[in-house]
Amino acid sequence: MTILVTGAAGFIGSNFVLDWFSQSKEDVISLDLLTYAGNLENLSSLNGNPHHHFVQGNISDRDLVLNLLKKYQVRAIVNFAAESHVDRSIHESKDFIETNIVGTYNLLESARCYWNDLDKNLKQDFRFLHISSDEVYGSLDLTDPPSNESDPYKPNSSYSASKAASDHLVRAWFQTYKLPVFTVNSANNYGPYQFPEKLIPLCILNALHGKPLPIYGNGQQIRDWLYVKDHSAAIREILKQGQIGETYNVGGRNEKTNLAVAETLCNILDELKPKSNGKSYREQITFVKDRPGHDRRYAIDASKLEHELNWSPQETFETGLRKTVLWYLENVAWMDHVVTGEYQDWIQKQYP
Numbered sequence: 001m002t003i004l005v006t007g008a009a010g011f012i013g014s015n016f017v018l019d020w021f022s023q024s025k026e027d028v029i030s031l032d033l034l035t036y037a038g039n040l041e042n043l044s045s046l047n048g049n050p051h052h053h054f055v056q057g058n059i060s061d062r063d064l065v066l067n068l069l070k071k072y073q074v075r076a077i078v079n080f081a082a083e084s085h086v087d088r089s090i091h092e093s094k095d096f097i098e099t100n101i102v103g104t105y106n107l108l109e110s111a112r113c114y115w116n117d118l119d120k121n122l123k124q125d126f127r128f129l130h131i132s133s134d135e136v137y138g139s140l141d142l143t144d145p146p147s148n149e150s151d152p153y154k155p156n157s158s159y160s161a162s163k164a165a166s167d168h169l170v171r172a173w174f175q176t177y178k179l180p181v182f183t184v185n186s187a188n189n190y191g192p193y194q195f196p197e198k199l200i201p202l203c204i205l206n207a208l209h210g211k212p213l214p215i216y217g218n219g220q221q222i223r224d225w226l227y228v229k230d231h232s233a234a235i236r237e238i239l240k241q242g243q244i245g246e247t248y249n250v251g252g253r254n255e256k257t258n259l260a261v262a263e264t265l266c267n268i269l270d271e272l273k274p275k276s277n278g279k280s281y282r283e284q285i286t287f288v289k290d291r292p293g294h295d296r297r298y299a300i301d302a303s304k305l306e307h308e309l310n311w312s313p314q315e316t317f318e319t320g321l322r323k324t325v326l327w328y329l330e331n332v333a334w335m336d337h338v339v340t341g342e343y344q345d346w347i348q349k350q351y352p
């Protein structure tokens with residue numbers, strides 16, 4: 001049997017696939033369109049592994065997906081494929097609607113078509129796990145309790161609205177067709193292989209190049225940070241023993257302001273790679289124009305996952321961030337390869 005992982009050349013997808021092979025010999029089909037965010041270098045350690053098959057393609061391509069499902073007798077789909085960057089959705093939403101909503105719809109239909117024709121036992125074991133975000137719950141005030149699975153959806157960006165729409169489709173395919181689905185709403189992930197458009201890798205890259213660490217507005221917005229390996233462990237557990245049709249929140253219990261994130265990062269860099277002039281990287285922190293509609297706070301209540309499936313995050317923010325910084329320091333070539341071409345165009349546009 002085999003699992004199909006979509007968006008497998010992106011940040012979380014590639015970490016999940018690498019993590020999967022450290023635990024299992026079960027085959028993985030990695031399907032990825034290889035947009036600007038997809039990077040085959042993330043999966044290069046699997047080159048030559050007969051249990052891994054990479055296919056470049058779109059989750060909306062129903063013929064392709066159905067053929068893969070049948071050819072490899074797929075027993076589970078894990079759907080990471082998405083446009084994932086909020087700032088890009090503010091400039092232009094089209095790809096977010098196409099992939100996150102229409103793409104999820106097409107993937108659900110391919111899965112349903114395949115699942116309908118499966119023998120009884122295979123049908124019973126099949127799972128469709130959809131990866132979503134804490135952003136669908138909208139912005140919290142400082143005194144609000146963390147979001148739980150029964151909170152209403154209140155998305156505020158076209159990114160989060162497109163993720164919310166996809167979650168509703170997944171729910172409807174369970175309610176209407178009984179397709180055996182899970183939805184996983186996760187907090188901000190960080191760790192190796194994250195594209196340096198997102199806060200943490202962008203700050204690491206800029207710090208090392210002597211550039212400003214751009215903090216939007218006053219830096220007091222709060223995110224809940226989850227080390228990517230802890231997310232992979234949660235997904236494996238949900239696939240194994242989750243309740244069909246359920247939603248699971250995954251968070252790290254690590255609420256931090258963006259300014260605190262940048263400062264902690266600078267402290268770690270000061271220790272691991274001190275500047276020759278003796279100054280702190282903190283001096284590079286620069287407040288810039290705020291993100292339009294910037295959500296004040298996200299926080300995730302992951303107690304359902306903790307109590308029902310006995311999952312808990314293994315990393316604190318400090319231990320996870322240290323591992324992350326070390327990874328980037330040891331993988332300068334990876335960073336050098338991703339910051340060419342399209343990346344430079346994006347940086348000019350976003351940080352003029």
Ligand code: NAD
Pocket residue numbers: 006007008009010011012013031032033034035036037038039057058059060079080081082083084085099103131132133134163185186187188189190195
């Ligand atoms: P990413 O942008 O790093 O990777 C997305 C991957 O999807 C890329 O490899 C891209 O090539 C691929 N892709 C895009 N459109 C595709 C299509 N139509 N068909 C096939 N592949 C396509 O994103 P990420 O940060 O790894 O996020 C993965 C998932 O997790 C997304 O669904 C995102 O919404 C969700 N999520 C991310 C975070 C986070 O902090 N990064 C937190 C919560 C949820």
Ligand code: DAU
Pocket residue numbers: 084085086087132133134135186187188189197198199200202214215216217221222223258291298
């Ligand atoms: O919360 C889950 C979400 O986390 C995921 O659904 C998204 O796919 C993922 O991109 C992430 O969204 P954010 O917008 O929270 O991530 P980002 O790294 O872009 O920003 C984190 C915070 O840092 C946010 O409050 C905006 C701020 N920020 C970001 C950038 C890129 C800055 O202050 N400066 C920056 O240059």
